[in-house]
Amino acid sequence: MLLIMDAVFVNRVNKSFGAVRAVGDLSVRVPAGSIYGFLGPNGAGKTTTLRMIMDIIRPDSGDIELLGQRSIGRAKSRVGYMPEERGLYRKMTVAKVLAYFGAIKGVSNAELAERVPRWLSRVKLAETAGKKVEELSRGMHQKLQFAVTAINEPELMILDEPFSGLDPLNTDLLKGVILEMREEGKTVIFSTHVMHEAEKLCDYILLINKGQAILDDRLAAIQARYKSGAVCIEAEGDTGFIQRLPMVASVKAEGKGLEIGLTDGGDPQELLKALVNRVRVNRFEVKVPSLHEIFVKLIGSANAEDS
Amino acid sequence: MKYLLSSSVRRMQKILKIARREYIETAKTKTFILGLLIVPCVVAGTIYLTSRASEKSPQQPLTIAISDLSGKVFEAAKNGAFSEYNQRNAQRQIQIQQLAPAEDPNATVEQGKEQLRMGRFDAYIVLDEGIVQDAGKIRFYTCKPNPGKMSRMGNVEYLMSEAVRNLRYEAENLSSELVRKLQSVQIDRIDIGQGEAEDAQSPADRGARFMLPFFFMFLIYIGMVGTGQHLISSMIEEKGSRVIEVLLSAVSPFELMAGKIIGLAAVGLTIIAVWAALAYTAASWQGVSIEVGGGLMVYLVVYYVLGYLLFSALFAAVGSICNTIKETQGLMMPIMMVVIIPMISWWRLVEDPDGPLARALSFVPPLTSMVMVLRISAGSQVWIGEILASIALLAATVLFLMWAAAKIFRTGILMYGKRPALREILRWLREE
Numbered sequence: 001m002l003l004i005m006d007a008v009f010v011n012r013v014n015k016s017f018g019a020v021r022a023v024g025d026l027s028v029r030v031p032a033g034s035i036y037g038f039l040g041p042n043g044a045g046k047t048t049t050l051r052m053i054m055d056i057i058r059p060d061s062g063d064i065e066l067l068g069q070r071s072i073g074r075a076k077s078r079v080g081y082m083p084e085e086r087g088l089y090r091k092m093t094v095a096k097v098l099a100y101f102g103a104i105k106g107v108s109n110a111e112l113a114e115r116v117p118r119w120l121s122r123v124k125l126a127e128t129a130g131k132k133v134e135e136l137s138r139g140m141h142q143k144l145q146f147a148v149t150a151i152n153e154p155e156l157m158i159l160d161e162p163f164s165g166l167d168p169l170n171t172d173l174l175k176g177v178i179l180e181m182r183e184e185g186k187t188v189i190f191s192t193h194v195m196h197e198a199e200k201l202c203d204y205i206l207l208i209n210k211g212q213a214i215l216d217d218r219l220a221a222i223q224a225r226y227k228s229g230a231v232c233i234e235a236e237g238d239t240g241f242i243q244r245l246p247m248v249a250s251v252k253a254e255g256k257g258l259e260i261g262l263t264d265g266g267d268p269q270e271l272l273k274a275l276v277n278r279v280r281v282n283r284f285e286v287k288v289p290s291l292h293e294i295f296v297k298l299i300g301s302a303n304a305e306d307s
Numbered sequence: 308m309k310y311l312l313s314s315s316v317r318r319m320q321k322i323l324k325i326a327r328r329e330y331i332e333t334a335k336t337k338t339f340i341l342g343l344l345i346v347p348c349v350v351a352g353t354i355y356l357t358s359r360a361s362e363k364s365p366q367q368p369l370t371i372a373i374s375d376l377s378g379k380v381f382e383a384a385k386n387g388a389f390s391e392y393n394q395r396n397a398q399r400q401i402q403i404q405q406l407a408p409a410e411d412p413n414a415t416v417e418q419g420k421e422q423l424r425m426g427r428f429d430a431y432i433v434l435d436e437g438i439v440q441d442a443g444k445i446r447f448y449t450c451k452p453n454p455g456k457m458s459r460m461g462n463v464e465y466l467m468s469e470a471v472r473n474l475r476y477e478a479e480n481l482s483s484e485l486v487r488k489l490q491s492v493q494i495d496r497i498d499i500g501q502g503e504a505e506d507a508q509s510p511a512d513r514g515a516r517f518m519l520p521f522f523f524m525f526l527i528y529i530g531m532v533g534t535g536q537h538l539i540s541s542m543i544e545e546k547g548s549r550v551i552e553v554l555l556s557a558v559s560p561f562e563l564m565a566g567k568i569i570g571l572a573a574v575g576l577t578i579i580a581v582w583a584a585l586a587y588t589a590a591s592w593q594g595v596s597i598e599v600g601g602g603l604m605v606y607l608v609v610y611y612v613l614g615y616l617l618f619s620a621l622f623a624a625v626g627s628i629c630n631t632i633k634e635t636q637g638l639m640m641p642i643m644m645v646v647i648i649p650m651i652s653w654w655r656l657v658e659d660p661d662g663p664l665a666r667a668l669s670f671v672p673p674l675t676s677m678v679m680v681l682r683i684s685a686g687s688q689v690w691i692g693e694i695l696a697s698i699a700l701l702a703a704t705v706l707f708l709m710w711a712a713a714k715i716f717r718t719g720i721l722m723y724g725k726r727p728a729l730r731e732i733l734r735w736l737r738e739e
Binding site for chain 2: 034049073081089101104
């Protein structure tokens, strides 16, 4: 028995639809207990990859292991999958839909009696239990879809664009649930093209473009690799001297403060030391590149080469 | 082993849960409930109204012009045969009138035909001069009669010849009562069953027995094709509401298809049971006894189940590659055209249940169920070898179609947008 198991292991997978290559030679390991973000622009192959992990479509070549199983059918009841295309039976009531999907995922009736109300209140849908699905608003529908995904209390949650169409309150609600799941030792994979969502949640990032993996690493490592060598400060006093410091390459006003570009190898600590002697520093932030910036930098240049 | 066992049990449980939801959600729909109740009501209502209408409602009287060249028949006919008929059938009068003969008989006939063409009367009858003494003829002219009146023309012919016959008896000094007595021979039709009791059959019983094969075939047809419509609409709904992918994350495509097919089989059996019970109740209320042998019931179930599986495989394949009901209709057309064959030719098949047509259609797998049930219930002693051969062929076809449908279903169910071409579908079948 391995101690650290991969929840998902995708090994050199290819998939084409007609002449279009949706996923090309993609490999990724998702460690158990992590939150893994699949990022990429629209049409990058995120949904295709997730569908192949769920055995909804089959890869042309390569293999996939899910929770240590080569046969995905056996692992299915331990996984919750929320597809990008949301759909539930419109004529059934909220509680019945939830119980039905629980039942076909193999949850016993006794457990469902307890879990259905618990999950409905966890996503704040307890009052709508008796309503028909078609009466729900879009946000409520999506929260119900999330509860349907989680009703079998899976070890692995696979969420395709879980936050699209949600207002900020509901987004935070679902994020909270996802973080709680990590606390419980569960693995969560989600895809998104909205970078700041990934930034707040993910331990690992896989950046895909045109079916190819562009980046696959811990979020912290990625941020370190793409650090921009810039510092933002807010200070009281005459800041004119900063421009002349040896480690400073550029100074630019930004809002109330300044954005200072360092020279190659310029150490932010040295800058801070130089500053505190001369001015009162209210804010000093080594600028971490946002995923958005990395995304635009990597994918923007890749796609620009094509056109 | 234990794992295999528990996993197949779990698989079966999933299939049954899908089947259960499919059954409940279908049985709750308005189309289902209306179809279940309205069809028998409409059928019963139509039968009731037409039988009443033909008995009770007044019909337009027939007007018949007669040129009696013998000069002997008209009065006798008017006061005898026709007036008796008109007294008995108040709603269906036949009025006869004399078209006065002119000097020249030929001119009279030409004049009568001309008036008939103008629509002055429904028929024109010319009685030859020697109609009573010699073997003269009755000439019966009509001009583009409408079908409703056509059926009553037979009555006119009969009454006219009756009038002539009576005059001929008189001419030969025969009493018409005596002739009538000699002519009438009483017939009792008795069908002996397996038991001791000999029941004289009423005409209603005979009618019921005659319609029974058609009724059974119709139940099979509805059970197969009507249920198939529910299968298709349920699949189109799942595709349309995009629920399909959520389902496939929990169950395999095969489990989904199997669950749907089983659930809708229960729907079909519900329809069959309710209609059969209604028909049986209506028949016994009307005093018509219907005997159905146990052997027939066994065949009915076997042929229904196999036929249903065949059609549900076809419909599952159709439903999985289409996105809207409208798209399915194009593909349903050829299927429906084939199924309609026994519905149109059932009369021929019942008349000659062991004839070449019946035999040939029995081995066309989509029709096997309907035709075999029709033949067996029509009282034909179909050779058991033929029954087994037809079941074997049907079962083999079902297995093949299920295999093909599962493959098409697996790929087609997730395809949105353009309907795949036939070549593409054949490629899916070759995939492992």
